[in-house]
Amino acid sequence: MATVDGMALGKDYATQECSIARALEIIGERWTLLVVRDALYGVRRYNDFLVHLGIPRAVLAARLQTLTGEGILEKRRYQQSPPRDEYVLTERGRALWPTLRALGLWGREHFTETQLRYFRHADCGTELGPYGECPACKAVVPLEDVVMEPGPGLDRAPADPVSRALLKRKRLLEPLETEPA
Amino acid sequence: MATVDGMALGKDYATQECSIARALEIIGERWTLLVVRDALYGVRRYNDFLVHLGIPRAVLAARLQTLTGEGILEKRRYQQSPPRDEYVLTERGRALWPTLRALGLWGREHFTETQLRYFRHADCGTELGPYGECPACKAVVPLEDVVMEPGPGLDRAPADPVSRALLKRKRLLEPLETEPA
DNA sequence: ACACCTTGGTTCAATGACCGAACTGACAGT
DNA sequence: ACTGTCAGTTCGGTCATTGAACCAAGGTGT
DSSP: OOOSSSSOOSOOOTTOOOHHHHHHHHHOSTTHHHHHHHHHTTOOSHHHHHHHHTOOHHHHHHHHHHHHHTTSEEEEEEETTTTEEEEEEOHHHHTTHHHHHHHHHHHHHHHOSSOOEEEEETTTOOBOOTTSEETTTTEEOOGGGEEEEEOTTSOSSOSSHHHHHTTSOEETTOOOOOOOO | OOOOSSSOOSOOOTTOOOHHHHHHHHHOSTTHHHHHHHHHHTOOSHHHHHHHHTOOHHHHHHHHHHHHHTTSEEEEEEETTTTEEEEEEOHHHHTTHHHHHHHHHHHHHHHOSSOOEEEEETTTOOBOOTTSEETTTTEEOOGGGEEEEEOTTSOSSOSSHHHHHTTSOEETTOOOOOOOO
16 A cells, blocks of 8 residues: 655545545644644744644644645744744635635534624625625625624733734734733 | 543633633543434434444544533433343534535535535425525525435445345435344 | 354554643833 | 744554454254
8 A cells, every 4th residue: 555645745645536635634634724824813933823822832843844735834034133933824725715714604603602803805894605705795705804803702811912902893814913921 | 530620621712711722621532423413314323323434442432422422412211121221312413514515515515526425405406505504595504304314426335234224215304224143 | 053244333553743831032112 | 052832753552443263143955
């Protein structure tokens, strides 16, 4: 049983001939989709992912490398003087938004009592439908035109600064501004 | 065996206040979404999941138990004489179809060369859109009205009988008929 | 009655993934 | 020179997954 594939990333589903299985080989590992979610919410820096997710450092480093290698995130330098990099979503990464939207809606309807966040079409204020479309405009809303705002179920005074920054009404992908320590 | 503790299934994301994280605690473990996918395709029996997925027996048993416990699958007796049970999707489980559709489409567009399966609206033959809706009828198609059929990329002579049975054009959820050995 | 098959599991040792804490290294500010 | 921040790497322990073997209940064939 040779793995046809040369590089053998983590956990594969070798016997499966299925695009769902292929997708899960890439983004099905623990923490991975939460990293992508945070990136959609505007998180870009290693340390912000770290404190917001509560993920072990080694695992975060591994996930960022895999996601970068698969073309879902892109690592780029945003300042020179102390050299600092940030991780931003590529087109391929942004294309995961409908999946995450559907998954979040499923989670909310079946396992959450209160609404945690609202996602609305910036142009008209309508809450998004199950795959990220605007029911009023009847069109898929580009990520930049989606505003996220906290719902009643969300803790108003979270411990970590990233969660606090995410309480502010903002657009998807808009870089997160954390409080200066 | 397992989780004596009230709930606390395996891997949680304790710090996350997010319906995506809640969802991933339930269906984010390895193999779980593939079990749900197979169930949507009409697989119902332990042995069919086993040979189709190539999953270790212990893991399959654990996943079926978790999914049953979370109300995603329901275990029910379908014959008495040799007592046999089957696992069928509940409403909560069927509600995962849009998520899996979105995920599969993402996988196909970014990591697959050829089309493996088509999913069409039975009434009009139109291929489904990215969240399981019919672009022609402009409505979400109920699962029973979705026909799946093999695409050009799918192996025509797979080794296991479940994959062979899945080559037949059939509707979602329609129970799979494997060849008698 | 006896052997043997199918279905649906459970048990076990070995491997691999994940965990938290400590350590490293590059740079900046004082 | 010392302190602090950021972005990792290293390390020992723990937990999940794996494949193979074992088990049990209920047929079927002779």
